[in-house]
Amino acid sequence: MIDETAEQLRERVAVELERARARTALLTDAVDDDDLIRQHSPLMSPLVWDLAHVGNQEELWLVRDVGGRDPVRHDIDELYDAFKHVRADRPQLPLLGPAEARGYVATVRDKVLDLLGGVPFEGRRLTTDGFAFGMIVQHEQQHDETMLATHQLRVGPAALNAPPPPPAGARVAGEVLVPGGPFTMGTSTEAWALDNERPAHVVDVPAFFIDAACVTNREYARFIAEGGYSQPRWWSEDGWRHRMEADLTAPMHWQRDGDGWAYTRFGRTEPVNPDEPVVHVCCYEAQAYAAWAGKRLPTEAEWEKAARFDPATGRSRRYPWGDESPSAHRANLGQRHLAPAPAGAYPDGASPLGVHQLIGDVWEWTSSDFVGYPGFAAFPYREYSEVFFGPKYKVLRGGSFGTDAAACRGTFRNWDFPIRRQIFSGFRCARDAEPV
Template sequence: MTRDLRLTVAAELERTRARTEVLTEAVDDADLIRQHSPLMSPLVWDLAHVGNQEELWLVRDVGGRDPVRRDIDELYDAFKHPRRDRPALPLLNPAEARAYVRQVRDKAMDILDTVRMDGRPLVADGFAFGMIVQHEQQHDETMLATHQLRAGAPVLTAPAPPPATAAPRGEVLIPAGPFTMGTDVEPWALDNERPAHRVDLPAYFIDAAPVTNAAYAEFIAAGGYDDPRWWGEDGWAHRTTAGLTAPAHWNRDGETYTRFGRVERIVPDEPVVHVCWYEARAYARWAGRRLPTEAEWEKAARFDPATGRSRRFPWGDDPPESRHANLGQRHLSPAPAGAYPDGASPLGVHQLIGDVWEWTDSDFHGYPGFRAFPYREYSEVFFGPDYKVLRGGSFGTDAAACRGTFRNWDYPIRRQIFSGFRCARDARPEDLG
């Protein structure tokens, strides 16, 4: 068992590093050190940062080894330096960053060969290694978002996603009753996914698929960006200040968008992406709906009405395969609604995993009985009304950092992330017969 776990960890570390190399080797050194947006770090900062986190947790803590580069800890502390300020720091240059992450990885793999995978919680079931895999994959998605903001000729390629083979239209009724939210058993689940707890919800409807470009274009054509009724005071203030008129990266012609350096025609049945929470809420109000709560999203994604249990994923407990969901940067866009019928939930809700992160109406808080682990700065310092929860992952999210319980969060104004949404509504008595 321990040997199998070591092999799994080693494979995940190597697979993840291969993705990091694709994202950082695709551009020249000038692009690596350039800041492509004040919202994002230079790519070379992300590269060295993932190495520094690996050193802190695997080399120094788990392995008890001497530091590799204690002198750079502060440079790569995300809490000490806002993204906009990082280009001015004395960062490792690309060659130094690559050498550093290789040196750290060599030590981490050596530690993996000998460390016990039991005892203290940090190493039980390989948790610390899984945490580092997820952390690097999260930064890989961040670097992919930086590539989307980058000016210049295209450097990333991937095949188009599969076409739709189902026609998920309308909404799905989720029956009233309790379900288990969160987890106590997922070995690499992060602290904000724990503990498992019972949540009882009234009946509600949720969209069978994320809101598409075609549906969102109707909102734009109906003057949705010009009517403060849909936005609320806070949303209208942001829409006005930011000058929002369409999703990010849509071009003025209303027929094309720019994606990773390529101008492409907008695909009508593709989930809309790069919208902020305020835009999602405005659309939902215009449509006579609302955003789902986080609990409603998770019940739709995990609840099996036949057994009453919560699954790991909408399709079951098995890890995602390519037929289930659009994950892992296999494609460079969301797939059309209906492209993954094998990934639908038992109640017929499609594409809850992958394609686009989905905004919910919930603030980010800990679950009842939450305990910070292994450090407060992973989740707890973000709790409160400033952050909204997103669920489900995107085409840029890796399977290692995505499951039915996984929680993401961001400011409601953010839209450089691969964010979309679906709508929900309360069930009325007449809907229930």
């Protein structure tokens, strides 16, 4: 982060809050009230729940805690507590209706902008460098991506529009050798980094090869054609059990189209683009493909080293291309497009070693369980990360086309059950380097 005055930080916070809210409005205004209150999948909340939930979290942390002001709606806290009600049950709750939810989040935001001018960005860890505001910005953008995934699951005509991603600007294929040795993983200096990204620590990673690009639809279709879903030998025991129980035969949203494949994306059905990264596959599918290809998924440490390590200086960058924040010519982020871009579309975003599109396009499954780093300390509450630690969740890295830059960096960690496919998830493969 560049050094900022308090006023510059206030201005940046206000811009980021407004940017997140504009995206929330786009996602909720694109459909009618019936769509807002409908549950489009038991895996997802009604869109109207997400809308009021982001306002409730903003009220809890910024209005009440940071601002010390009276509650706006104390009576709805339990309704919008994500740990009190699973997603499948939320439509039965007495939720705020669309108009009431919009009015509520607007009232909360007015109070936040009013108190922003007087908050000291020092003296208290929650407000130092505007952390609490950054946490809320990231929280809303994360729910915006969740709402975008809900849009992908809804049935009906297209409600969202965006230009297509750029075409490939470079030919990207094969593997990249990442040299062995120590590198700094995580961060202790990124002001808005969340607790699971901290602290920075040195990890010694043996040399390995990693794919220069994510696995594409063309490559994945070959796996299907060669019997990848019908041969247990490529699957883990848990993976094969899930493949059979869920009757998996192709990525989510794929359907046969003559001799090829089509997919339905945000209400539009079109032929699968062979050069795009495969998306909407679960971790078990990614593991099976990697085994079929004679490879494996990268560990989380391998992924981060490939994304951040600069062999010329030995330091870890914020992003593959350097320390500058993402821009439109470096990464496919922020819902600018409604699809991942073809391999090679962002040559300016490649790492020094030549690994492409590590940020944006698709979340990338790793083989690692979600655990805390050495020296981890929960902040500001255990429920953000710590309660999810353990072998049930696998780590995903890098963000997707639906992830905002505010909630994506080289240290950012996502996690989910290995069976999940409704998220914008893909993968790339790795393998051990042969001993010299």
